[in-house]
Amino acid sequence: xxxxxxxHREIENIKKLxxxxxxxxxxxxxxxxxxxxxxxxxxxxxxxxxxxxxAGFPTGLKWNFIPKVAGDKYVVxxxxxxxxxxxxxxxxxxxNPHQVIEGTLIAAYAIGAKLTFNxxxxxxxxxxYAFEEALKECYANNLLGPNILGSEFSCDMYPHYGxxxxxxxxxxxxxxxxxxxxxxxxxxxxxxxxxxxxxxxxVVNNTETLANVPLIIQNGAEWYKxxxxxxxxxPKIVCLSGHVVKPGNYExxxxxxxxxxxxxxxxxxxxxxxxKGFLPSGGSGPVVKEEALDAPISYEGLDxxxxxxxSASVIVMDETVDMVWAAKKxxxxxxxxxxxxxxxxxxxxxxxxxxxxxxDSGRGTANDIKVLNSVAEQIGGKCLCALGExxxxxxxxxxxxxxxxYQAKVRANG
Amino acid sequence: MIREKYADVIQELFRRYPExxxxxxxxxxxxxxxxxYMSEEAMQEVADILGLNPTHVKSIAGxxxxxxxxxxxxxVLEICNDLACALRGADEFVAMASNKLGVPVEGTTPDGLxxxxxxxxxxxxxxxxxxxxxLRFHEHLNEEKFTALLDHLHQEASSDQVESAVVEKIVxxxx
Numbered sequence: 001x002x003x004x005x006x007x008h009r010e011i012e013n014i015k016k017l018x019x020x021x022x023x024x025x026x027x028x029x030x031x032x033x034x035x036x037x038x039x040x041x042x043x044x045x046x047x048x049x050x051x052x053x054x055a056g057f058p059t060g061l062k063w064n065f066i067p068k069v070a071g072d073k074y075v076v077x078x079x080x081x082x083x084x085x086x087x088x089x090x091x092x093x094x095x096n097p098h099q100v101i102e103g104t105l106i107a108a109y110a111i112g113a114k115l116t117f118n119x120x121x122x123x124x125x126x127x128x129y130a131f132e133e134a135l136k137e138c139y140a141n142n143l144l145g146p147n148i149l150g151s152e153f154s155c156d157m158y159p160h161y162g163x164x165x166x167x168x169x170x171x172x173x174x175x176x177x178x179x180x181x182x183x184x185x186x187x188x189x190x191x192x193x194x195x196x197x198x199x200x201x202x203v204v205n206n207t208e209t210l211a212n213v214p215l216i217i218q219n220g221a222e223w224y225k226x227x228x229x230x231x232x233x234x235p236k237i238v239c240l241s242g243h244v245v246k247p248g249n250y251e252x253x254x255x256x257x258x259x260x261x262x263x264x265x266x267x268x269x270x271x272x273x274x275x276k277g278f279l280p281s282g283g284s285g286p287v288v289k290e291e292a293l294d295a296p297i298s299y300e301g302l303d304x305x306x307x308x309x310x311s312a313s314v315i316v317m318d319e320t321v322d323m324v325w326a327a328k329k330x331x332x333x334x335x336x337x338x339x340x341x342x343x344x345x346x347x348x349x350x351x352x353x354x355x356x357x358x359x360d361s362g363r364g365t366a367n368d369i370k371v372l373n374s375v376a377e378q379i380g381g382k383c384l385c386a387l388g389e390x391x392x393x394x395x396x397x398x399x400x401x402x403x404x405x406y407q408a409k410v411r412a413n414g
Numbered sequence: 415m416i417r418e419k420y421a422d423v424i425q426e427l428f429r430r431y432p433e434x435x436x437x438x439x440x441x442x443x444x445x446x447x448x449x450x451y452m453s454e455e456a457m458q459e460v461a462d463i464l465g466l467n468p469t470h471v472k473s474i475a476g477x478x479x480x481x482x483x484x485x486x487x488x489x490v491l492e493i494c495n496d497l498a499c500a501l502r503g504a505d506e507f508v509a510m511a512s513n514k515l516g517v518p519v520e521g522t523t524p525d526g527l528x529x530x531x532x533x534x535x536x537x538x539x540x541x542x543x544x545x546x547x548x549l550r551f552h553e554h555l556n557e558e559k560f561t562a563l564l565d566h567l568h569q570e571a572s573s574d575q576v577e578s579a580v581v582e583k584i585v586x587x588x589x
Contacts, residue, residue, distance in 0.1 A: 072432075085498040087537040115432070122443070122480050123536050125549050128583045158430050161580055163439050164479035166534065180435030180464075182477050198432050241498040241539035248540045282535075283497060315498050315539075329497040333534050339477075 004235045005211050006251045008095030015130050017137035020098040026143060028214035032106050033151045038068075040110040044213065046221035048233040052088075053078055053169070053206030054281065054311040055386075056299045059213075065193035066111040066201045074197040075108045077118040079127070079207045080174060082166040083282035084333055085313035088237040089207035091249050093120070093127035096211065097134040101157065103210030105148070106217060108155045111203055115156050118207075119174050122161045131159055166337035170385045171204040173339065184341040185385040206311075208237055228254040232298035236309075242278070242316040243269050252297060259293040262316060273318040277401065281310020283330040284390035286397030287323070307397070323402040324409050328353075328360045330394035338387060345388035348379035352395055359406065365413045369406050373399060415455075416441070416448050417463055423585055424463060434464055438474060440584045442481060447581045451482040479533065480549075480580075487522045487529035489567050491515075492546045495532045498539035507543035508532055510557055514564070527571055528564075549580050 003009050013019045020026070032040050045060030066073060077100065081089040092100060100118075108116050120128055135157060138144040146154045160178055167173045168183040175197050177183035196202025212234055216224045225233045232254040238261060241247045245267030252261060258278070262268065269275060275290045286307040288295075295301045302308055317326060335353035340346045355372050358364045376392035383389065399406060417424065423444070427437040441460045442452065449456035452475040454468075461468040475481040482490070493511060495504040512518055515528055522529040538544045541553035552563055 081537055084496050084535040085539050087539060090537045122580060123546060123549060125583060132583060161439060163481055165477060178436055180438040182473060242501040326497060329500055333496060336534055
């Protein structure tokens with residue numbers, strides 16, 4: 001099946017406006033301009049589109065939270081993709097930026113925003129280049145700026161480059177960063193839908209989420225819902241990395257199993273080795289064992305394995321991987337990226353990092369494993385944002401599923 | 415220094431953001447490029463332009479990894495050795511690079527040309543080992559390609575044409 005999101009894989013130069021338009025581009029926007037904003041939100045709600053950044057919140061519902069009164073409102077696109085193992089929004093922005101722009105404009109029209117920002121990773125310069133070229137084309141062709149396509153709808157769009165901080169992918173931290181402050185999350189409420197950017201109602205959507213919107217408008221909610229499972233409709237880009245023959249982005253229809261993805265599409269494991277486990281959502285989600293390979297890739301697919309699809313950043317680890325080492329790597333990431341606002345996360349990740357390094361280097365004791373468990377448990381449920389929740393997962397899930405790896409490391413020390 | 419040279423850019427940034435303070439990251443990207451790192455002078459100038467206390471700029475500089483609070487080489491080689499890249503040989507690649515440059519991680523070569531750093535995920539896990547050099551990605555690397563990159567950078571440095579990708583982007587969209 002042809003790609004719906006990664007369309008540049010089939011259509012050369014779709015990042016150029018004329019090519020995008022020749023393949024139906026901006027027809028959805030045209031259609032929307034003759035609809036009432038409430039109708040647009042209704043269609044997106046009916047499609048069951050859920051956020052592709054990891055949390056899976058229903059997109060239409062998020063738009064519907066925006067107060068329907070006059071006043072400044074904003075759409076902010078979250079392209080601050082920084083989760084370990086995630087590189088889907090990068091490819092989308094590099095290859096098919098107009099589809100993201102079109103989705104953003106539809107969101108802006110639906111909620112009544114006249115100003116939109118795309119918060120991009122400061123490191124994604126190729127994506128920045130493609131995006132800026134696309135924006136220039138839009139301004140030159142009445143697709144951005146005043147009275148878009150001759151309508152009453154006016155909207156501006158600007159890129160905003162981050163400067164290297166994982167936490168800025170969290171929506172309130174992202175908004176604080178855009179405000180020119182430290183990128184630290186705030187305690188909700190207020191929710192961005194009520195008080196977001198510049199304290200005005202704001203929708204923050206992931207890049208991939210918005211790329212789905214033109215498809216839904218163009219083809220209808222029923223068509224969109226015919227793909228996937230009832231709880232997980234539509235296509236999803238899965239970032240596959242680690243021990244696979246062909247790593248990369250794979251656009252799948254949700255419901256496909258991890259085994260089909262890894263073995264049928266990505267050529268299996270190098271050297272014919274076995275899968276020891278995989279991280280389904282980058283560093284954030286709990287690691288799962290080989291037994292989860294037959295689970296469907298969907299929002300609900302890993303529930304019974306105690307993990308989640310998240311942003312669908314699948315890091316595969318073969319039978320040679322020492323899970324203490326893997327937990328050390330993932331924990332070090334969270335220690336580095338903790339923004340420092342909440343004590344359990346700031347101090348907890350510091351100590352987890354210290355103790356897991358000790359265990360990994362072979363200097364640990366059985367008591368250190370207890371300490372790891374106890375510190376990780378104490379971070380859970382005590383932080384403002386999900387980073388704290390995520391930070392406990394690498395340690396707790398590897399201790400649970402691969403205790404033998406830890407025992408082998410501490411055996412000599414009693 | 416940047417107030418005059420980037421007057422048009424600054425004016426456009428102020429027009430673009432409903433609140434001026436939002437221009438702090440683009441201005442700091444520019445300041446770092448012009449001053450070489452986030453020196454006291456660089457932070458003071460950004461603070462002056464925005465009417466902020468320099469301590470605020472300093473706090474921002476400390477928060478984000480792309481801002482350097484200490485002098486760095488002309489080229490900053492940042493190798494991702496996060497989990498996904500490490501599964502594909504990134505740690506061995508860091509050791510090779512360190513050996514080749516003759517400096518430890520966080521070290522700068524005596525000629526002031528290269529600083530070696532390791533960084534968290536850069537979103538190129540399927541193309542590991544990889545690094546970014548002054549925000550340009552170099553992917554699918556091995557020792558041979560790394561050597562070729564160093565040779566190329568030596569040549570570029572002697573012609574004094576060092577560019578900053580992010581400043582180029584900020585400026586290009588505005589003009």
